[in-house]
Amino acid sequence: NAGVTQTPKFQVLKTGQSMTLQCAQDMNHEYMSWYRQDPGMGLRLIHYSVGAGITDQGEVPNGYNVSRSTTEDFPLRLLSAAPSQTSVYFCASSYPDRNAEAFFGQGTRLTVV
Amino acid sequence: DAKTTQPTSMDCAEGRAANLPCNHSTISGNEYVYWYRQIHSQGPQYIIHGLKNNETNEMASLIITEDRKSSTLILPHATLRDTAVYYCIVRVRNNDMRFGAGTRLTVKP
Numbered sequence: 001n002a003g004v005t006q007t008p009k010f011q012v013l014k015t016g017q018s019m020t021l022q023c024a025q026d027m028n029h030e031y032m033s034w035y036r037q038d039p040g041m042g043l044r045l046i047h048y049s050v051g052a053g054i055t056d057q058g059e060v061p062n063g064y065n066v067s068r069s070t071t072e073d074f075p076l077r078l079l080s081a082a083p084s085q086t087s088v089y090f091c092a093s094s095y096p097d098r099n100a101e102a103f104f105g106q107g108t109r110l111t112v113v
Numbered sequence: 114d115a116k117t118t119q120p121t122s123m124d125c126a127e128g129r130a131a132n133l134p135c136n137h138s139t140i141s142g143n144e145y146v147y148w149y150r151q152i153h154s155q156g157p158q159y160i161i162h163g164l165k166n167n168e169t170n171e172m173a174s175l176i177i178t179e180d181r182k183s184s185t186l187i188l189p190h191a192t193l194r195d196t197a198v199y200y201c202i203v204r205v206r207n208n209d210m211r212f213g214a215g216t217r218l219t220v221k222p
Contacts, residue, residue: 004156035212042200042212043157059211090156092210099145099164102210104156 002026006091006105013081013112021076021108023091029103031094032074033058034066036087037107043090049074050096081112117201122217125195131188133216135201138182146177147204148186150197151215157200160186191220 007022025032030051035043035058045058049068063085065077074093078085088109094102118136125131137146145164149157161168161175163184168175174187188195200215 033210037154040214042214043210045211088154092156099162101147101159101162104158106156107154109154 004091004093004103004105006089006108008108009106010109011111013078013110015081015083015112017081019078019081021078021089021091021110023074023076023105024072025074025091025093025103026072027093027103028071029093030071030096031102032068033092033102034064034074034076035090035092036060036085037090038087046076046089078110081110083112086110086112117203117213119199119201119213119216121214122219124219124221125188125191127193127220127222128190131191131195131218131220133186133188133199133201133218134183135186136183137201137203140181140203142181144203146175146181146184147202147210148173148175149200149202149210149212150195151200152194152197157212160199191218193220193222196220 004025033048034046037043044060047066049055055066088107090107091105092102094100147162148160151157161173163175177184198215198217200212202210
């Protein structure tokens with residue numbers, strides 16, 4: 001069982017560069033989300049999706065884009081990386097039932113220099 | 114979403130029960146209480162959740178007060194591997210969870 005797979009695990013970017021963080025799940029979950037976690041803090045929601053073709057903003061969406069063309073994949077794009085986006089990024093997925101647990105990936109540690 | 118309040122840190126002796134409190138005084142009737150933990154910098158791991166009744170699974174027990182304004186996560190026999198940050202989350206839907214700073218639990222030998 002792969003669960004939620006994030007790639008890459010580590011990435012260093014220069015300011016202004018763009019990149020895409022990949023997230024894939026093999027559990028046929030409709031709900032997928034992206035979070036960021038800064039040192040010593042809890043996770044903050046960036047964007048989420050309730051199904052293919054549907055996305056919405058979370059708490060901290062600025063500087064990030066998402067799309068959901070398939071149920072399995074939910075990539076997160078940084079359009080022009082800034083040092084303030086240095087963080088650990090987590091992807092999560094779940095069934096839509098509010099009585100269902102969410103599964104998290106192992107994270108992507110991003111450093112913007 | 115209801116706001117939660119947790120102690121910043123707690124210690125527990127190995128083999129003893131760890132009781133982690135959470136206050137959620139503004140919880141609504143249809144909001145579940147979820148507990149997750151994060152070991153080192155790994156992805157959060159689901160522990161347990163409940164609505165009104167107390168719940169138990171292979172990892173922990175969740176005790177929710179009758180007025181639902183607070184809850185306690187109980188790890189019955191804490192081990193060193195239970196050292197982690199524990200998050201209490203109150204949420205209507207599961208996909209959009211708002212994490213606070215959590216409680217850093219340190220299990221000591």
